[in-house]
Amino acid sequence: MASSSLSSSSSLFRRLAVLQLAVAATLILTLGGAQAQLQYDYYNETCPGVEDLVREALLAKFADDMTLPASLLRLHFHDCFAAGCDATIMLKSHNGTAQRDADPNATVRGYEAIEDVKAKVEESCPLTVSCADIMAMAARDAVNFTRGPAYQVETGRRDGNVSRKEDAERSLPPADGNVTVLTGYFAAQNLSMKDMTVLSAAHTIGVAHCSSFSNRLYNYTGAGDQDPALDPEYAKNLTAVCTPEHMASVQTLDQVSPTTFDTGYFQSVYNHRALLASDAALLEDSFTAPYVTLMATNASYAPAFFQDFSVSMLKMGRIAVRTGTDGEIRATCAIYVD
Ligand code: HEM
Structure with missing residues (x-):
């Protein structure tokens, strides 16, 4: 009896210890996830030169289409405001339910340019650089190309795979707002x-x-x-x-x-x-x-x-970003999600 109660209490302790370990592991993961942040030159080791590659690809496009810089600056803004800077504005829906189907995005342009640049980046660094980071770099390059400031962008964003029209409708400011x-x-x-x-x-x-x-x-x-x-x-x-x-x-x-x-x-x-x-x-x-x-x-x-x-x-580029193990890096930015 005594030995059975001893063994059952020791098994209880073992289970408690396992539980404690599990809680600790969850905490570490949670804190680790929360701590993962954007940083400068995130791709230094994994895709060196990616920012130059993006810039050069875009410069060729800007030379062909003077209206593209403004489109790409706006595209990044509309992506960030609707559920975060996670490239979910790029996603497509057969049912017209994605962010890009929302009224405030009706005249947003530049999707193809981002896709072309992403394809170029994929050739050098497959499944490494997020669409969201390329969009942030593109906005910066657009500003700089039109003679604005040459600020550094933080990188390390990952992409979302859910795109809801309502997020854009709810979050984008109206043109007649005071x-x-x-x-x-x-x-x-x-x-x-x-x-x-x-x-x-x-x-x-x-x-x-x-x-x-x-x-x-x-x-x-x-x-x-x-x-x-x-x-x-x-x-x-x-x-x-x-x-x-x-x-x-x-x-x-x-x-x-x-x-x-x-x-x-x-x-x-x-x-x-x-x-x-x-x-x-x-x-x-x-x-x-x-x-x-x-x-x-x-x-x-x-x-x-x-x-x-x-x-x-x-x-703005930090709004609700996905980092660490959150989100994904996909080969194509504008895939259909339904
Ligand atoms: C203050 C709230 C804002 C409102 C209400 C607003 C609204 C608009 C509207 C209505 C247009 C024209 C759409 C059209 O008729 O085709 C537009 C264009 C544009 N917006 Fe905003 N916007 C705001 C803030 C921003 C911000 C924060 C950015 C970027 C950082 C931005 C970047 C642009 C650019 C570059 C264009 C021109 C796009 C092109 O030529 O294709 N806007 N915005």
Whole structure:
């Protein structure tokens, strides 16, 4: 009896010890997973030179298509805001349920360029470099190619394999949002009002379709009126090109220097020549207006804007990233997931 109770208590201890070990192992794994972070030159050992390879592949493409840099900058933003920077915007769905099928992504472009670059990277380093990292590098190269800052990107992201339309619909800020609304969308991603102001200046390059701002021209308050914040001459020019039959045509987001990454965006906003209501809104708020005004009126602050933009892009590039053993590295970015 005594021996049987001894043996049963020792087996209990053994089981407890095993349980303790299991808990410890889980803790180590969990903490290890949480600690895995992005870093500079993550591919130094596993795919040396990958950043140069990506840049060179893109430069050839940019030379062919001057509109591509803006597309790739936007693509990275739309990927990061919807469920994290994990390339799930690239995934396709037969049923129209993936992120790229969402309305806010209707005019997003650049998917093929990322796929082409990924194919080149796969030739040198199979199953090593994530699509999400290539997208972050591409956004940086796009900024730098258009004469913006040459910031370093962190790498080590892994790709997700679930892409939900709702994530994009819920997370991407609306073009008619005021500063309070926009701030909410950025705060949800742990980005500050300053990040929002600075990152909005990505609109220093690229275009918007007339349909994205036509309410400012024709039906601002629902009474067939125009947005009074628009410079009248600018509004007249826009009305001439964005006629109801031409809603699919595009206009440049920055009226000063639409293909150069500079402070021209702030000048456009400051002079009431912002195309989108979300950009114009930055001049109406007591926190964001001083930054816009400073950058628009004092050329000597341009390097400070470049520095701010680099910092905010780094922060945006960290949104809900998958690292360590989370996620996957796949050969093709744009596979069908249903
Ligand atoms: C503040 C919130 C933002 C709103 C409401 C917004 C909205 C928009 C809209 C409506 C367009 C034009 C879509 C079209 O008509 O085709 C656009 C274009 C663009 N957006 Fe944003 N955006 C925001 C922030 C950002 C950020 C943070 C970035 C990047 C860091 C970015 C990068 C771009 C670029 C580069 C384009 C031009 C794309 C092209 O030419 O293909 N945007 N954005």
